[in-house]
Structures are given as C-alpha cells and as structure tokens.
Amino acid sequence: MSRDDASRKIPSSAPPLSWPPPGMERLQGSLWRVIVLAWTGSLILVLPLLWALAVEQPFYSLGPFEDNWELGMAIAAVGAVFVVFAFFQLWVVIRGAGKAADLGYGMTTILEVAGDSGRDTGFLIQGKRHFASLDPARQVSVARARMRGALLLLGAAVWMMVGFGLAILLAARGFVTPSGIWLMTMGPTALLGLAGGFFIVTQNTVVRELQTEWNAQEGMNRIHGESEAWNQALDEAGDSIALGAGDRGVGRRFTTAAAVVVVLFLLGFGPTATIAVTTALGPILAEIAVPTFLSVQEMAGGAEVLRRYTVEKDPAISPQAAGAALQNIAFVGETGDPEPMEEEPSTRYGMSWFPMGNFPDPFSETVAADLMARPLGDFATGEQQALLQAASHPAHEEFHLLAQAEIADVVSGRWTLPFPDSLTFQELPWPRFQAFRTAALAQVAKASVELSNGQPDEAEQTLRELISTGFLLIDQGPTLLDNLIGVELTRVGANGLEGFYRRTGDPTAAESLAWARAGALAAAKKSRAGLVPEDARLLLQGVPTLVQNDDALRGLRWEYFATFNMLAPCINLQKMVFGPGETLD
Structure with missing residues (x-):
C-alpha cells in the first residue's frame, strides 16, 4: 500500500495509533534501562577481573590490587549489584513482553516499544510530526536501525559477562589461553557494540536533522486526535505502517527467552562472581601463612652453636x-x-x-x-x-x-x-x-x-x-x-x-655456653631482620628458591613446598584459572 493510499484511509489530522499501545506503558523504553545497567555492571565487574586474569603475572604476585584486596572486592561487589539488577530487569522486560504478546501484540511492535527511549517511535512508524518527510523506505530503515542498535548493544553487554564466564570455564580446562580470554570476551563484545553503536548513531543523526527541520517549519504544535483500538487501527492502516505488527501469538517465545536469561545469568555471573570473591583469598592466605614459618629457621640458626656438644x-x-x-x-x-x-x-x-x-x-x-x-x-x-x-x-x-x-x-x-x-x-x-x-x-x-x-x-x-x-x-x-x-x-x-x-x-664453662647461645640467637635474628623481607609478596617470590635450598631446614622446605602447592593455584586470579605453570613444574 502506498503512502497516498494510506493518507486517504487514515485522516492526516490525527495519528491512527496511540503510543505506546494500551497495556504496554511500562514496557516503553525499558530495554535501554537494561542496556545501561548491563554495560555499567559488566564494565565494573568484568574489566578488573579480565585484567587480573588475562595479564601474565608471576605466581607470587598478589594480583593487580596487591595488598589493597579490599578495594578489588568492593569494586567487584558494586559491579555484581549492577549485573544482578540488570539481569533481573531484563527478565522483567521479557516477562512484560510475553504479557504484551498474550494481549495480541506482534514481535515487532513489542521490540519497538521496548526500545523506544525517545518515546517517538509511534510517530516514526506512522510518518507523523518530524518523520512526515521520510519516505516509507527510510521509515523502515530508521525503525530497524533503532531495534537492531538496541539489541546489539544489549547483546554486547550481556556477552561481556557471559563470554567471560564461558572463557573462565574453558580456560580452567585448558581450552583457552590468557590471550584467548581477552579475545573471547572482548572480541564479540566489541563487534556487537560497534555494530549497535553504528545503528544508533546513524538513526540519531537522521532524527536530529528531521527534528531541526520540523521545528523550523511547524513548531512544536501537537497533532490532536486518537485512533480507535490499536490493533484494529493497525490492521486497517495496512502497509502504511512501517514494518507492521510482526508475528502475533508469540507469548511462549518470550517465556522461553525469560528462561534463557536466567540460564545466561547463571552461566555468566556464576563463574565471574566466584572468581571475584576468590581474588581476595590469595592475599589473605599469603598474609596468614607465609611470614610465620621463618621464625623456626631463625631459632634453628641460633641453636647451631650447640652442635659442638x-x-x-x-x-x-x-x-x-x-x-x-x-x-x-x-x-x-x-x-x-x-x-x-x-x-x-x-x-x-x-x-x-x-x-x-x-x-x-x-x-x-x-x-x-x-x-x-x-x-x-x-x-x-x-x-x-x-x-x-x-x-x-x-x-x-x-x-x-x-x-x-x-x-x-x-x-x-x-x-x-x-x-x-x-x-x-x-x-x-x-x-x-x-x-x-x-x-x-x-x-x-x-x-x-x-x-x-x-x-x-x-x-x-x-x-x-x-x-x-x-x-x-x-x-x-x-x-x-x-x-x-x-x-x-x-x-x-x-x-x-x-x-x-x-x-x-665450672661457672666459666656455663657462662661461655650461655654467652655463645645468646650471641648465636641474636645473630640469627639480626640476619633475618636485615636480609629476609617481611612483605608477603617478596616472601612468596623467594619460595621456589627456598624450596630448593639445601641449607634451609628440611621441614621448612617441605612446608613451603606444601604452601606453594596450596597458594600457587590461587595466589592471583591468572594462576587460579590457568594454574601456576612452569614455576610449579
């Protein structure tokens, strides 16, 4: 149906359809709220973890935040809150879309309403107000660009979380390298994000030009009148409405999509939240376990003077x-x-x-x-x-x-x-x-x-x-x-x-023995204070050398070896997923 035919069927003095359609008021623009929340949460939660995981680090590194593990936990907690809220909102949007489908609205109409952040899609698909100068082909192009851009940006944000979670699972089983985690997480995210951004920027440019032109010609006068019931008017309008209503009776699809969102949340958020929490374990274990062992070496050194007896x-x-x-x-x-x-x-x-x-x-x-x-x-x-x-x-x-x-x-x-x-x-x-x-x-x-x-x-x-x-x-x-x-x-x-x-x-022998013991213990203490670092990171750095040092206590070497086996896989996020590598071998 041509635009002229549509003009004869529907008076130009009033839009044929109200917007948003009845029963879909809460759904209008809701997809963009999810997009903002998902991007915010994914960036805050995933990027620091991706940095810690994908950047090669020595096993003794305590992670990018070193001793400030509380800061890393706080950042992860904030990101996790945004991600949880984003997935919950996405689930709510999809459930709302399912209810709209049960009311008889088509897939295209539902997506148009959910992605209508500027609340002007109703004018766009009907060619009203500043969109009146668009020919039908450009109406379709702009409307599709809006939907595609929103869906692609949402997909990019969701993939950053889900892709990272999948990459962790695959990396832990040896299928993905550290650089592969970067590629698997950020590759699709960047591709989807750039494509979505292109569509949004393109249609926004067209809309701004049309608004400027329309404001200059007709001002901000509102067009009065409302149409009859939405679906009846839409059916009567026929081809004059860009894209039409789309498929009807698709409520089950949205129910399935809601379940898929739950699965994606568990798949992406589960591994990510787990490693976000465990990033604090390495520094905590290092602070607790490592520095306390060396005092026995000191005491053993002080006892060496007695070997003559x-x-x-x-x-x-x-x-x-x-x-x-x-x-x-x-x-x-x-x-x-x-x-x-x-x-x-x-x-x-x-x-x-x-x-x-x-x-x-x-x-x-x-x-x-x-x-x-x-x-x-x-x-x-x-x-x-x-x-x-x-x-x-x-x-x-x-x-x-x-x-x-x-x-x-x-x-x-x-x-x-x-x-x-x-x-x-x-x-x-x-x-x-x-x-x-x-x-x-x-x-x-x-x-x-x-x-x-x-x-x-x-x-x-x-x-x-x-x-x-x-x-x-x-x-x-x-x-x-x-x-x-x-x-x-x-x-x-x-x-x-x-x-x-x-x-x-023989008090002389007694005093000589006491003096030698005190001197040896003092020397051992001073030697440790001057040469052995108390910083957990530096102590960890020296663990492999100490384990192979024949002059160290055998028990200390075994304890450090056991501690190394315990800490090396979880001392920092990168080693937690990929293992300690050649150092342990």
Whole structure:
C-alpha cells in the first residue's frame, strides 16, 4: 500500500495509533534501562577481573590490587549489584513482553516499544510530526536501525559477562589461553557494540536533522486526535505502517527467552562472581601463612652453636632404626591406637616417663636448669620418686640410639606407607610435640640422678645425647614441627648442660655456653631482620628458591613446598584459572 493510499484511509489530522499501545506503558523504553545497567555492571565487574586474569603475572604476585584486596572486592561487589539488577530487569522486560504478546501484540511492535527511549517511535512508524518527510523506505530503515542498535548493544553487554564466564570455564580446562580470554570476551563484545553503536548513531543523526527541520517549519504544535483500538487501527492502516505488527501469538517465545536469561545469568555471573570473591583469598592466605614459618629457621640458626656438644655418630645405625626409635619415644606411656595413617610403634613402653602429677613443670622455661641445680636429696619425696622413675625408664635406650644416628627415616617410622594418591600433606598426623618435650625432661632427670650418684661423665653424656637427638630432628625432620621439636630438645639439653657446669663447679664453662647461645640467637635474628623481607609478596617470590635450598631446614622446605602447592593455584586470579605453570613444574 502506498503512502497516498494510506493518507486517504487514515485522516492526516490525527495519528491512527496511540503510543505506546494500551497495556504496554511500562514496557516503553525499558530495554535501554537494561542496556545501561548491563554495560555499567559488566564494565565494573568484568574489566578488573579480565585484567587480573588475562595479564601474565608471576605466581607470587598478589594480583593487580596487591595488598589493597579490599578495594578489588568492593569494586567487584558494586559491579555484581549492577549485573544482578540488570539481569533481573531484563527478565522483567521479557516477562512484560510475553504479557504484551498474550494481549495480541506482534514481535515487532513489542521490540519497538521496548526500545523506544525517545518515546517517538509511534510517530516514526506512522510518518507523523518530524518523520512526515521520510519516505516509507527510510521509515523502515530508521525503525530497524533503532531495534537492531538496541539489541546489539544489549547483546554486547550481556556477552561481556557471559563470554567471560564461558572463557573462565574453558580456560580452567585448558581450552583457552590468557590471550584467548581477552579475545573471547572482548572480541564479540566489541563487534556487537560497534555494530549497535553504528545503528544508533546513524538513526540519531537522521532524527536530529528531521527534528531541526520540523521545528523550523511547524513548531512544536501537537497533532490532536486518537485512533480507535490499536490493533484494529493497525490492521486497517495496512502497509502504511512501517514494518507492521510482526508475528502475533508469540507469548511462549518470550517465556522461553525469560528462561534463557536466567540460564545466561547463571552461566555468566556464576563463574565471574566466584572468581571475584576468590581474588581476595590469595592475599589473605599469603598474609596468614607465609611470614610465620621463618621464625623456626631463625631459632634453628641460633641453636647451631650447640652442635659442638653432639656425640660421635655410629654409621652402623640404619635410618629405619632411627625412625622407629623416634616413633617409640612418641608413644611412651600411651595405650591408645595410632591415628589413621600413623605407624604403630615397634616397641611399646606402657610406663610413662613421670608419675601422674605436676612435677616437673613442662611449661617452665628454667625447668631443665632447676633439675640440674640440686642433688637428688634436696627434692621432696614425691619429686625424688618421679626423678628416679624417669632416670630408670627403659626408653632411654631409644635416645642413646638416636643420638648416634647419622640419618633418620622419619617418614617410614611415623606414617603408614605408601600414601594414597588423595592424601594431602596437611592430612598427615602431626608429630607429638608434648611427648618429645616430656621425654626431653626425662633425659635431664636421668642426668640429674646420675650426677647425684657421682657419675658426672654419664650425666654430661646424657645431656649431650639429648642435644644430639635434637639436631637429628632439626636436620632430618620432614615437617616444620619436627624441626621445632628438635630446637626444643637442643634448648632443654643446653639449659641442663649449663646447670650441670654450674653444679660441677665450672661457672666459666656455663657462662661461655650461655654467652655463645645468646650471641648465636641474636645473630640469627639480626640476619633475618636485615636480609629476609617481611612483605608477603617478596616472601612468596623467594619460595621456589627456598624450596630448593639445601641449607634451609628440611621441614621448612617441605612446608613451603606444601604452601606453594596450596597458594600457587590461587595466589592471583591468572594462576587460579590457568594454574601456576612452569614455576610449579
């Protein structure tokens, strides 16, 4: 139908159709609200994460915000709010479109109303007001440009979120590289956005020119009159209405589209929100886990001055025998079963080191020196009995063996082998610190009784064996707690040795030992303060080197290796998705 025919059927004094159509008032321009919300949320939420994920970073990097992870979380939270609201609004728009379809409106009409941000599409499709000078072909072109531009811009914003979520899922499975995430996320987004922007700019240019011309010729006089019912008038107008109503009875399509929006939201927002939250985990874990380990290395360094007091080694003692002896000491006085994955001791000692009671006090810093300071007769009767029981305990033979061992196979002695593939380092039973501390006091008690019985050489040998056992755990212990137990054994043995020298009338040797210990500990502290960084990022940077450093404590190296395995995949977003890469290999 030509424009002249339409003019004869519909009087030019009134528009044939009201706008927006009845029942679609809330839908008018709603698509643009979704577009603005979706673009705002996607830019705020996705771009920082895309930067953190797609830019290659060393494993020790704490992410683009470094220590200011709270800022990253705040930005992600703001973006997430916009995204959630945008998808909710899109769902509302689609549900509203479905209701409009149930009222009999066609797909084209619904899209025209939803994309009518300027509220003038009614004039456009009817060729009224400033659109009256457009020929039918240009009416169709401008109307289509509006719908296409809005849909393309919406698609670009939604794809930025959904594409990023898909890229994360694919990258985590090795199908997408860091550069591929950029391309997969921003490639379609840019293409859709540029195409949509082109359509919108083109039609806006035409509309501005028409408005300027119309305002100059006819002013802002409104055209009076309304048409009959919308669909009846539309049908009567026929081809004079650009594009027409489109398909009718498409309510189910919009219901399906609403479900698709929910799926897209879950697909895009789920992975994105997850990694947005987990960006804070790496810095938090780094601050909590890494700096606390190095103090044991410092204490072990301070104990090195005591190595001159160790006893001579016996190469005939096998590492397996030494490992079994350590496990036997750990279970002295224990009647219960070992923990899962913990090896049964080869020899059980049912009698405890000391009778039940508070003597000696295991938490006293001076208990070893106090035990050596007085002869046996100066102790109370109950205390004498406790010392005699400890001194005569058969488990001292385990210390005698350990003191002469060059190497100890702690792993096979303590844990059940082989380890299952699913077992992690953190799931292994812990070394029994309190059991070894009590055993150390029993060694000092034995030395005290030997000295009281006129056996100073045996007493000194007992204390030296305690120090030697401590160094065996410092050198051979596979966990940091083993090394710490070793440090504690050397400390208790050295305290007892100082007390021994004073009690045997050699204060010079006692003072020399105390001075050497204090100097060594001070040197270790100053060395750490001057050379070892306290910043978590710098500490992490040095983890691979420390793990391969033969001079570091074996337990510290294993703990850092376990920490590296835990932190490397999640210390920053890029490593979280793609893995630590060559550094871990």
